[in-house]
Amino acid sequence: MRILTYIRQVLDAEESVHIANHAVALENSKLVMDTMDEYGVEEALRLRESGIEAEIVAVAVGPARVQDALRTALAMGADRAIHVETDIRLDAIAVSKVLSQLATQEQATLIFSGGQQADWDSHALAAATAERLQWPQVTWTSALELKGTTLTGKHDADEGSEFFTLELPAVVTTQQGLNEPRYPTLPNIMKSKKKEMRKESLDQFGVTPKLKFVTAEVQVKDRLNKILDGKDAPAAAAQLVDLLRNEARVIA
């Protein structure tokens, strides 16, 4: 079987966000593979290590720099990478058009993608891709097992979790808790440099984005920052309760 794992390159969560020309500026910031996508790469590797014959292909859409994130996936153990190059910012619905066509071309039967993107805060890629392929989907998985073409596991729903079973092909979203992603070892980093990184142009996918990005701003809500010293607990408690009752008026 062939597994596609979709990779996003995002701002490291510890980095601060800078805005220039009405958009988030990523130059000079530390960029990493989206942690939510790491769980997908790791899960694909684990499926293979459990004895399933699988080729793992990492896919990314974006400017030249996203190859760094694809290299990380290769260093973790993915077999090859496909980079669809574009400098245009695309929303998830537009990206799904690329990913679904690649899945068909590659005859993949399983696609992994992170549950929520750390840059666009979107959940949409997996479902949109599944819809274009007419495949089922399962989101926010926290346990997975594959026997033949039957996928079973556990995922998070609106309230609580559900156990499921599903026949491949399918699109699956991953999240923290599904597994513990491995760090690329030095030999594997060296090996990854020789792995195939195929570059494709966006043009052939016929993508016409329907969404326009207008402006971005970092809105920091002014906080009062009235922080008390709690060494004298009863006094600090009395003062806090007084502030919440009589100044903020948020409790009775």
Add this chain to the structure above:
Amino acid sequence: MILVVVEYANGKVSKSTWEMITAAQDSAKDSGRDASITALVLGSNVAAIAAEVAKAVDQVLVADLPALTQYDPELWSAAVAQIATEGEASLVLIGGSRSGREYSPRVAIKLDAPLLEDVITLKAAGETLTAQRYTYLARVTETIEAAAPIAVVTIKPGVFNPATPKAESAEQFDVDLSLPTPRLKITDKTVERTSRVGLTEAEIVVSGGRGVGSAEGFTQYVEALADQLGAAVGATRAIVDAGWRPYSEQVGQTGKTVQPKTYIAIGISGAVQHLSGMNKSKTIVAINRDAEAPIFKIADYGIVGDVTQLIPAILTELKK
């Protein structure tokens, strides 16, 4: 026509639905568009839900079918796309819940429509929709635009004011649907029930992190304070992973996003993933041992000190 897909839980229309109705009304104001609102109720045994929502919209469409007993992304998206097409909707509003954000992209693809995800404002002018949404783990506010005859929008919970029901009820119609066979089979569920108010519906949320010490500490400090204040209970990823609390209470990037009037963080240091789930709360109160904890940077009120001393003292004070 604006189509609002009704969210409900435990036999009652959810707050998110009343918020969507307000978003629908707001979006249509001065837009020159057809501002009539149609509510769509999907499920089985949903007559009470349909009757309840009828008091705030212009028309209610009800698909009360045994096949819709269990939510499924393929069923829900097929139903919504069919109704939107038949009713020539210009706008389809879906809740920003986990399920809403899961099936809405399918609806957008079926309708060849743009998807505006998890919006906090929504304005229409002619065919153009403008919306704002949070990005970069809720650290950035972005404005997006789409021009199309029909658009699919998910509404972030807890942002719009809930609409108020009127005295008179709109007419209800049963609809026929051609539904696919769901391929995702749910074999079992673990539903965590609580007697407390729901996390995303609460005016006050009391949350705990590692700093409460143990599962017992959580009960003793966080739950006790929540019960005293009539608040919902939240937790960080770390203590959910540690098994102290159920997943349904998790606040943050991989859990729920909350925006209550007051958020009280106890023993929470404030990792960016947690902050992204609560940093839009109106008033933030933090109690933590470490004065350098990031949570204090976004707190309105706080105490640096020992949770085990401070919470009992606060409880005593509240009971005075």
